[in-house]
Amino acid sequence: MSEGFSADWLALREPCDAAARSPVLAERLRAWRRGRGPLRVLDLGAGTGANLRWTAPLLGGGQAWTLVELDPALIAAGEPLLPAAGPAWRYRRLDLARDLEALADEPADLITASALLDLVGEPWLERLARLRSAAGAALYLALSYDGRILWDPVDEDDATVAALVNRHQRTDKGFGPALGPEAVLGLRRALADAPGELLIERADWRLGPADGVLQAALLAGWAEAATAMAPEHQAPVEAWAERRGRLIAEGGSRLVVGHLDALFLPAG
Numbered sequence: 001m002s003e004g005f006s007a008d009w010l011a012l013r014e015p016c017d018a019a020a021r022s023p024v025l026a027e028r029l030r031a032w033r034r035g036r037g038p039l040r041v042l043d044l045g046a047g048t049g050a051n052l053r054w055t056a057p058l059l060g061g062g063q064a065w066t067l068v069e070l071d072p073a074l075i076a077a078g079e080p081l082l083p084a085a086g087p088a089w090r091y092r093r094l095d096l097a098r099d100l101e102a103l104a105d106e107p108a109d110l111i112t113a114s115a116l117l118d119l120v121g122e123p124w125l126e127r128l129a130r131l132r133s134a135a136g137a138a139l140y141l142a143l144s145y146d147g148r149i150l151w152d153p154v155d156e157d158d159a160t161v162a163a164l165v166n167r168h169q170r171t172d173k174g175f176g177p178a179l180g181p182e183a184v185l186g187l188r189r190a191l192a193d194a195p196g197e198l199l200i201e202r203a204d205w206r207l208g209p210a211d212g213v214l215q216a217a218l219l220a221g222w223a224e225a226a227t228a229m230a231p232e233h234q235a236p237v238e239a240w241a242e243r244r245g246r247l248i249a250e251g252g253s254r255l256v257v258g259h260l261d262a263l264f265l266p267a268g
Contacts, residue, residue: 147169
């Protein structure tokens with residue numbers, strides 16, 4: 001992932017990401033892979049390699065991964081984790097926002113990313129579509145946030161905070177104004193003229209009392225984002241976060257965070 005995400009945060013979310021991925025799309029990807037020889041995989045915003053750790057066993061067979069990542073701290077954290085994952089791999093340090101087209105020199109059968117699309121803007125998705133077309137590659141883009149935040153039990157301020165969070169999701173994350181919850185719709189537009197099939201399935205986080213640390217981390221981040229969008233609402237947002245924090249600490253909180261998985265299989 002691009003700079004700004006810590007290795008601790010990626011490790012915290014990795015088990016929930018793995019549990020959330022769409023089994024329907026996983027099976028379609030597995031079926032696409034059958035009958036093919038060694039695969040060349042390009043992983044965008046690879047972070048510490050969680051996408052490889054989940055996807056490589058699903059694909060099976062010979063694979064060679066190029067993990068594209070800008071943050072040297074994430075590369076350093078990922079390198080000792082990857083030898084046990086199985087396939088051949090190497091990191092390539094590159095700024096995806098500025099230098100995506102430089103990846104045209106990487107032959108790829110599959111281009112993949114996890115938790116990336118909601119950070120980018122429409123022009124970047126169009127650049128990704130051109131890169132995919134030139135390579136003739138399939139796309140597997142997992143875990144794009146879609147704007148749904150559903151707490152149980154419900155609090156009267158949940159909807160207000162969620163709306164502010166979703167406004168924040170559309171601010172510039174380094175790739176121009178982000179599509180945020182509209183990212184997968186943007187991907188559909190970018191691939192509209194590409195011959196092939198785009199499949200989209202839900203891949204929601206479903207967090208319970210055992211996921212209290214992740215719930216608390218999300219709560220803190222969302223309260224900060226909401227306050228940044230509407231400083232005049234700081235007091236009610238802080239009161240909301242305090243109420244929610246107590247529920248999490250008492251083991252009485254459940255949370256669904258909406259995500260979508262997308263798989264594009266080129267014709268032929």
